[in-house]
Amino acid sequence: MDQSADPGAIGRPRRAEEIFAAALGLLATEGYEGLTMESVALHAGVNKTTLYRWWKSKDEVLAAALAGSELLAFRVPDTGSLRGDLIETTRSIRDLLTDTSTAPIATAVLAASPRRPSLAAVGRMFFADRAAREHPIFQRAVERGELDAATDPRLVMDMLAGAIWFRLFLRAEPVEAADIDAAVDMVLGGVTP
Structure with a gap:
């Protein structure tokens, strides 16, 4: 079983903060064009299937990261x-x-x-x-x-x-x-x- 996702979790995978950090970091360094589901998975250390289980596109991952990252906490x-x-x-x-x-x-x-x-x-x-x-x-x-x-x-x-x-x-x-x-x-x- 993929350990990066917690089937009992509500709203986000167990390794969400790593995923969010990867997405935001890639956006900052590679720009929007350089941000892909594959690169987020690689940098977060999770399977690409984990991302697709929670989000359908890089826009959805990015939206979740902007709203839910501890880095941008308000x-x-x-x-x-x-x-x-x-x-x-x-x-x-x-x-x-x-x-x-x-x-x-x-x-x-x-x-x-x-x-x-x-x-x-x-x-x-x-x-x-x-x-x-x-x-x-x-x-x-x-x-x-x-x-x-x-x-x-x-x-x-x-x-x-x-x-x-x-x-x-x-x-x-x-x-x-x-x-x-x-x-x-x-x-x-x-x-x-």
């Missing part, structure tokens, strides 16, 4: 305030995009997505998963009276994440803690007096 902060939670979340985004172990993954997805609709779909699933995980931040803020219930959490996070992406990838400038604080304050307070 801890939802609970600082007691919307401002504090947004600052911590935005710092996590900055760290994801600048850490040497995760930045190449983000860059590879960003670079390949415009030419690869299937990869763009994987990216959308990843960000939809992140948005769902961030939702408690906004729900708690509404319950504390800090935020109008009609506020669109996705738009708030798009503005904050967009500021980080723009600064890092288009301007090629660092994002300091003070930059994050200022961006959060501007989103929360607006630009008019």
Whole structure:
């Protein structure tokens, strides 16, 4: 029996983290075109049949890796305030995009997505998963009276994440803690007096 799969496991094989690490590592080093089911199996040390038992294509493996890898794990902060939670979340985004172990993954997805609709779909699933995980931040803020219930959490996070992406990838400038604080304050307070 293939020891890399656990028939009693729900949702993923026993060696999922190795599979996810292989998929993400190959994406970062070989690009989307160089990522194959065969190369993932080889780098993860599992049989190719194990991959096909759980996922039908490299896009499915990649989607699972983006959502389920410990490397890209996302801890939802609970600082007691919307401002504090947004600052911590935005710092996590900055760290994801600048850490040497995760930045190449983000860059590879960003670079390949415009030419690869299937990869763009994987990216959308990843960000939809992140948005769902961030939702408690906004729900708690509404319950504390800090935020109008009609506020669109996705738009708030798009503005904050967009500021980080723009600064890092288009301007090629660092994002300091003070930059994050200022961006959060501007989103929360607006630009008019």
